[in-house]
Amino acid sequence: MVAEIGLLALSIALCLSLLLSVLPLWGSFNGNLRLMNQARPLTWGFFVFVAFSFGCLIWTFVTDDFSVDYVAKHSNSLLPLQYKITATWGGHEGSLLLWVLILAGWMAAVALKSYRLPPELSARVLSVMGMVSVGLLLFTLLTSSPFNRILPFPPQDGADLNPLLQDFGMIVHPPMLYMGYVGFAVAFAFAIAALIGGQFDSAWARWARPWTTAAWVFLTLGISLGSWWAYYELGWGGWWFWDPVENASLMPWLVGTALMHSLAVSEKRGLFKSWTLLLAIFAFSLSLLGTFLVRSGVLTSVHAFANDPERGVFILIYLMVVIGSSLTLFALRAPEVRSRVQFTLVSKETLLLVNNIILTASCATVLLGTLFPLLLESLDMGMISVGPPYFNTVFVPMAMLLAFALGAGVLLNWKTGSVKWLYQQTRWILLTSVIGGLAFSLIYGNSFMISEVLGIGLVFWIVLTMGKDLLNKTRHARAKSGVVVALKRLKPAYYGMQLAHIGLAVAIVGVAIVSGYSSQRDLRMAPGDTVDISGYQFRFDGVRPVQGPNYTSDYGSITVYEHGRQIAVLHPEKRVYTAQAMPMTEADLDPGITRDLYVALGEPLGNDGSWAVRIHIKPFVRWIWAGSVLMALGGILAISDRRYRFKVRSKVLNKGREGSSDFKGANA
Incomplete structure (x- = not known):
């Protein structure tokens, strides 16, 4: 019954998003303040019903309701509670619902702060975000509902969560990444609202700037957490692999960084107006492109969801509608927001323009390297692999x-x-x-x-x-x-x-x-064997069996010495998860400010207790994530600036068609 209630709540949220897409926008065109003021309550109602639906999904996981197909595929009765909760976004359907929930959260935040905006602008921004949510909810309800039942014979137990995802990184990385992805929807909505109204000034840039910076902060942390998670979880010892799905998160970050700098110029000097609008459109479009790549089935990646490619057709159509309509509106309105301020060749404006060009060109090279193999394959022109050599050659310079x-x-x-x-x-x-x-x-x-x-x-x-x-x-x-x-x-x-x-x-x-x-050695080590690497001595002490909550483990022990003094005992593992009988490598490491000592177990190699052991010494690797x-x-410090806390004077027109406000009445 809980699953059906969750589905009903999601359907009500769709109805509210449809109303949000139409009523406030219509009111902004005819000056009806009453219709414009419906944007906030509709947004809050949308958020409440989506949050309630997501809560229902969590409940089905916590109570082991394996009659729900999504729960049966991504959970198990032996799964620890924290992973039952995070398993709600461990697959395609649940992670998409998390996407919608985070979008609803951003919309609620904008609604809360929209009292400080002119009514027309706040109504248009929330209506545009409502349109975005309509497409995502239709996709969820029509093709990717997490509430479908397995009846009349549900399984006795679930297939379990992917062992790669049974980790703390799974708890924090996807929500943080989605906060960044979806946060650019706010900048996108501000850009479309400005294009609809045909007015773009420094006040608009000041309103949009903190939202863009907030999304960039979340995306920065999300990418960093993903890098850290892959580093210690996958057992490869690397921090970035130029995986297509990693690239999908890097591209909006690059354009978002350019957008932040462009907004600064637009606010301070009234320049780059058209460029800023275009970057706002591209930042969110690349976020949607990342969604398409992950969920369409066109990629084979450790990060991607393996799903029916037909779902990718829906996302592709949605992506084309969003990008096509946005660029069409931009083409019609951009001539009205041209900049007329001049600057010399040697100035801060010029260097910020160079900054934006480099960031955009970097994004284009990543996009080309990610999509070119897919394009060739789709045209039956063969299969090629574009890997680190290409990206390092073109991106690093x-x-x-x-x-x-x-x-x-x-x-x-x-x-x-x-x-x-x-x-x-x-x-x-x-x-x-x-x-x-x-x-x-x-x-x-x-x-x-x-x-x-x-x-x-x-x-x-x-x-x-x-x-x-x-x-x-x-x-x-x-x-x-x-x-x-x-x-x-x-x-x-x-x-x-x-x-x-x-x-x-x-x-x-x-x-x-x-x-x-960096130093790396792949070794065959029997109990008691010792190896010297870069001034450190590693002694393999063997393995012992350990029983986990839903897995069995060969629990290794490696003692590390430096100049004859013991500095660490590391415990890499080779786990086999019960439900899926899937072996997993769990690396262990001794972190430090100037180096990481990193060890991982491979496979057993003989009856004498020998194992394949991989040892890495990673100097200064933690500085990447610290940076x-x-x-x-x-x-975050930039967002706290008081210049982004402003009051708006609005004036009411007459009789029943009250409404307009003065864009230029915003005082910082």
């Missing part, structure tokens, strides 16, 4: 160019500048960066690597230009009021920018060093 442009752009002033002034500001920074990169590569490790010289040199470049910019901005205030007062006068958005860019530098340190100086966290914290 553009990332380095982006980091260099970042440092120069931070120092430049708005509107005008000169090459001579920029040279004076950066000549010693550039020299120090080159020397720092060379010195690091010569001192650290046993070999000289040009890639490490460039990577670490760019780290020096970013950090030193950030410091120089801070000194420039506080020079006069420091002379008059002292350092503390000067630092207090800078806005949180500025400190957020600084922290995010420092986070990028920290991540580059991790990427450069772990790519160039991502710093970038996200920078985004």
